[in-house]
Amino acid sequence: MRNIVLLGAPGAGKGTQAVLIAKEYNIPHISTGAILRKNIQEGTELGKQAKSYIEAGQLVPDSLVIDIVADRLGQDDAKNGYILDGFPRTIAQAEALDRVTTIDLVLDINVPFEAIIERLSGRLVCKCGETSHVDWVDSDRKCPKCGETLFVRDDDKPETVRARLAVYEKQTAPLIGYYEAKGNLVSVDVDGSDQVEDVFEKVKKVL
Numbered sequence: 001m002r003n004i005v006l007l008g009a010p011g012a013g014k015g016t017q018a019v020l021i022a023k024e025y026n027i028p029h030i031s032t033g034a035i036l037r038k039n040i041q042e043g044t045e046l047g048k049q050a051k052s053y054i055e056a057g058q059l060v061p062d063s064l065v066i067d068i069v070a071d072r073l074g075q076d077d078a079k080n081g082y083i084l085d086g087f088p089r090t091i092a093q094a095e096a097l098d099r100v101t102t103i104d105l106v107l108d109i110n111v112p113f114e115a116i117i118e119r120l121s122g123r124l125v126c127k128c129g130e131t132s133h134v135d136w137v138d139s140d141r142k143c144p145k146c147g148e149t150l151f152v153r154d155d156d157k158p159e160t161v162r163a164r165l166a167v168y169e170k171q172t173a174p175l176i177g178y179y180e181a182k183g184n185l186v187s188v189d190v191d192g193s194d195q196v197e198d199v200f201e202k203v204k205k206v207l
């Protein structure tokens with residue numbers, strides 16, 4: 001059970017849980033969002049093409065992300081498993097994924113809508129991949145993992161958050177039915193008061 005997909009709305013905690021799962025099971029954490037942000041920072045052709053979509057809270061075209069993921073899954077460190085975070089996000093991406101690999105388990109992190117809004121509105125991230133929240137860190141906002149200064153993602157602005165949630169409902173939520181039909185979906189229900197560790201305990205039980 002080592003080829004894992006994480007599903008969940010923006011702000012459900014996919015990134016945070018993916019980091020913990022990757023460490024616990026010694027598998028690479030593959031986040032298309034992180035790959036795209038890195039490309040934007042580095043000013044690559046891919047970054048230039050993806051930037052306007054990300055800033056508008058829209059999905060980048062399937063053709064841009066499918067090849068990146070197929071390449072990444074072909075690398076040696078992904079041979080014994082991986083955790084995919086933020087991919088697939090459309091049925092077409094899921095179908096493309098099925099053509100290049102076999103998914104053992106799809107974990108849907110299900111968080112109530114109000115909690116999602118609360119989390120996204122205070123989310124802080126770090127270049128090292130760590131995710132945090134304004135309520136959890138001191139006012140100097142240093143990353144608890146590497147000490148760099150945490151920052152707010154450009155696409156966590158309220159208008160963009162609304163767009164991203166609408167995109168999730170329309171384009172990504174149908175994946176729940178897609179994987180349910182295949183019989184490899186498990187859901188973890190998280191309530192607003194659950195801490196990161198509580199969620200990870202629930203996650204470990206189903207993995």
Ligand code: AMP
Nearest residue numbers: 032033053054058059060065086087089
């Ligand atoms: P994330 O870090 O997963 O929330 O992704 C941030 C943004 O990157 C998303 O809002 C999309 O604009 C883009 N993105 C990430 N993964 C995908 C994907 N699989 N398909 C299309 N766009 C993506």
